[in-house]
Amino acid sequence: MATEESASAASKTDEGTESRDVRAVLKTDIVVIGAGQAGLSSAYHLRGLGIAPGKGFLVLDKSPDSGGAWQYRWPSLTLSTVNRVHDLPGMQFADVVDAGHTEVKASVAVPRYFAAYEEKFELPVYRPLRVKVVCERNERFRVETDRETFSTRGIINATGTWETPYIPNYPGADRFKGRQLHTRDYRTADEFVGQHVIVVGSGISALQLLDEISRVTSTTWVTRREPQFRDTPFTPEDGRAAVAIVEDRVRRGLVPGSVVSVTGIPWTPALEAARERGILNRLPMFSEITEDGVRWADGTDQKADVILWCTGFRSSLDHLAPLQIREDDGGIFMDGRLATRVAKDPRIHLVGYGPSASTIGANRAGGAAARELASHLGLI
Ligand SMILES: Cc1cc2nc3c(=O)[nH]c(=O)nc-3n(C[C@H](O)[C@H](O)[C@H](O)COP(=O)(O)OP(=O)(O)OC[C@H]3O[C@@H](n4cnc5c(N)ncnc54)[C@H](O)[C@@H]3O)c2cc1C
16 A cells, blocks of 8 residues: 555543544555445456556455445345346456356355455455545545545545435334334345235335245235336347436436336246236335334225335445535436546546446446546546
8 A cells, every 4th residue: 555644533541531543544546435346347447557456546345255235135136036247347257156057146156256356356455444434635535444544536436225225204114013124134035934024116126025925925015106017128228228317317416216217127937927926916005004014095904014125225325425425315416438427526436326336337337437537636
């Protein structure tokens, strides 16, 4: 790592007296926050531009192991049930994991691939190191983690969404005596045997979990809007069109919105089988939550033991709050070639945000962000 600058912070000793705790602030040019697909792609491209790993840039990640958020995904999410995990630039997934074994858990396979990737390209990933806050100091950024503090000229933020599950507010949520959980906390359907489960949400995860849980117990499926299934397969053109819509939104400073809300859900054999089993009888949202279930708009009640909120995630950006890049409604004006650059401050890029919130999007965006930021800072 580059030169050191000293900084002092007041701390209490065991005796309670005030002492000066002199800590090093480690200096670099670019800090990448997050080592998922977006962070690793960015790091690969920074290295490819000739920026010295560990000196010119480094990567900070809060998780104990390689794998980004994939290491936390539920066990039944396998290589056959994910949409598709795209290869990171420069190394194929199949070089590390036999993709023919489609029943391999995504939470095992992807971390293995990322670990091999970090090793092969000698990427300077420091973990576990949680970035608590980023603020501006003397025309540089001060990146405070739960251990060291870093000083940097540019930031590539790639912290994904996993840390920020979203559950909408419904009256009575505090009253419910059963169990409420989010997709993020789901492990296996078996824990719900004998219980009635209300699954909320119309995305791919909601449908996968509904399918699994309904095989072992009774379920009710509710969504805010009528789910949009599509009869035709999802083509690369559809993907590009969906990304273009989200990109247009972030360029206008709007909250990105989910790609599924734009693309609809293609019928898969598993979904068709669920429809045959009568599982996909979607109901509109309940009006409130009661002690032992939910109440529909017509005043009738549905008893339930569990409410499973498959209601998505938000971008995990709280640590950037002092930089004030967000508009009042939560949107961020983005620009640059692939809309990774924060319009208010070209020293900050967000990769894995908005149009690049997919494995393929994160790959491309990492390249664009690395080049634009390095160029802006005069490093290339
Ligand atoms: C259930 C599920 C299934 C999905 N399936 C697919 C699929 O099949 N195909 C596809 O293309 N996309 C899929 N996606 C989306 C995809 O996972 C991501 O868009 C993609 O992997 C990009 O990841 P990322 O690097 O942005 O985020 P992540 O993989 O979440 O990585 C973020 C990293 O940042 C670190 N981090 C977070 N906060 C901090 C902090 N404060 N300090 C330090 N480090 C921090 C985390 O530890 C993590 O390692 C899926 C998403 C979900 C939720």
